[in-house]
Amino acid sequence: MKKSIYIFSNGTIRRDENTISIVNDNDKKFIPIENTSEIYMFGEVTFNTKLLTYLSEKGIIIHYFNYYGYYSGTIFPRQHLSSGAVILNQVSYYLDMEKRLQIAKLIEHGSAINIIANLKYYYNRGRSLAEEIEKISRLNDTFDEQTTINSLMLIEANIREIYYSTFDKIIADKNFRFEHRTKRPPQNNVNSLISFINSMLYTTVLSEIYKTHMDPRIGYLHETNFRRFTLNLDVSEIFKPIIGDRIIFKLLNEKIIDASNFKNIGNIVNINESGKKKIIQELDNKLSTTISYPGIMHKISYKRLIRLEIYKLEKHILGDMAYKPYKSNW
Template sequence: MSRSVYLFSDGCLRRKDNTLVFEGAEGNRYLPVQNIHEIYLFGNVELTKSLLEFCAQKEILLHIFNSEYDYYMGTFYPREHLNAGYVTVKQAEHYLDPHRRMQLARRFVEGAAKNMLAVLRYYHNRGKDVADRMALMENLLERVEDVLEIPELMALEGNIREHYYHAFDAILENQDFVFERRTRRPPRNELNTLISFGNAILYSTVLREAYKTHLDPRIGYLHTTNFHRFSLNLDVAEIFKPLLVDRVIFTVIGKRMITKRDFEAKLQGLALKESGRKTWITEWTKRLDTTIRHRSVGREVSYRTLIRMELYKVEKHVVEGIPYRPFVTQW
């Protein structure tokens, strides 16, 4: 089973013989490379050239986060071993053709919206007052097929998600965690901090799964492809935010595993303390490893596997012309 490693402290990560060692204030932590597929760096961590060469050889991704607010800064993305030129060409063709790009972009918004509605329906059936928000979201979802431009589609998706986030207050019923409005870079309250932190982890998770396919993660469809970042992982992540990030939020707040004490004020906003990050990662890993019965394949699959299957569906769409249909939960 693949394993993710999370380093929260300051120190130096380097190669030692045929393994990795993290040298920090608490001593040396040895990291056998067998089955390590990605490392998340949250502290101020020094990296050596030999370390990067070794990670490239072992196909280990390094995800780097700002040590103050946990912003995602970038990924050391080793040379692709599965990347195929033909697939990249087909991806580019679908991006450059406005009609074909819009076809895919609409499906990402559709999948995201339907999974958001599924989450709200789950809580509505348990007595939470979210019916009005659901109705507003359903009305907006009906407009997806009529939108002709990507910016308009992204604005529509943003409106759907804003109504969805406002429903969190009715679900959580916790005065310490209220939505108010979506704030980023930096987030201004505790709930927004959890949303931003979880989304950043999800983007990196999808990027790792993309690395295992023939797809080029720099070519997305809902999010504009540019010279500065990956975008396909952002597209696919939209579908899984409600099922992964938001369900973890409801768990850690509902069970009081994370409280106001797990946050610290910064100059312009809030950030999670190490205690909160560790709690989040524990529950995040459990959620990724949770299995569900998948009707199409007729067996149990984990959410991590579902993410990779979603990427394979995108690949089949652009290469084989098999229409892409986003994963929608069947709760």
């Protein structure tokens, strides 16, 4: 299976005959190009069009991040799997509010059910979460009554507020208090973890969309506007609880990451390089973990699971099979 490459150091990345290398003042490292699916750049890296042409030929995606470690953008190779028929159907479903709303409701249901699965797991291990499970279950039942995307997202916001209120019950390390969600910028360690892991999940889903016929610019729950990509945000809603949040709980409850992995830069709480590497290692471990999947004889990885979710959406808009979001049993 091809792997993701993560670059934290500053330097120059360039084509080196039939592979690529990263060069800085002290070192030169080669990247096994045939085994690489995408490159994540966290350092200040320079490159030229010769490299981009070569990576495009190899179908390798570049995701790059800013100084604080948050997602800045993606450089895609040419769309070798792009399908006019699929794109036309994607647009048709977006413009038809009834069809768009149907998909958006299914995504919201999938997200809420996977949130509930997380809470039930910790409830069965002694956390006092019965009230929150009940509240979120009731809110989940109201999605089908909604007639606009905005009203769906208001319910989603209420569910998230209740869900985030449980984090201080789930996270055993009392040095990490969540309190409430803050984003731009994240104002404590847990919020910084959520923002960084969400960014990594968005790019992971984006890479998987590229391997299908779907266009990442056309989403259904999230508004398609001047934002470059939205379908990856939609699909990520289903996997945030069962990939992103579970990684956060593991990192903190097993003390894989601690206060030394965070630093304050002005009013931003940032994760240092050591912390990012620990998070990425856990994310890679999670994405390569295999699970049983209905209708498939062998186990599949979580990364493959994400791509299957996109295939299901593709089949839905083509009229081949009604979409059903993935629902975790744990």
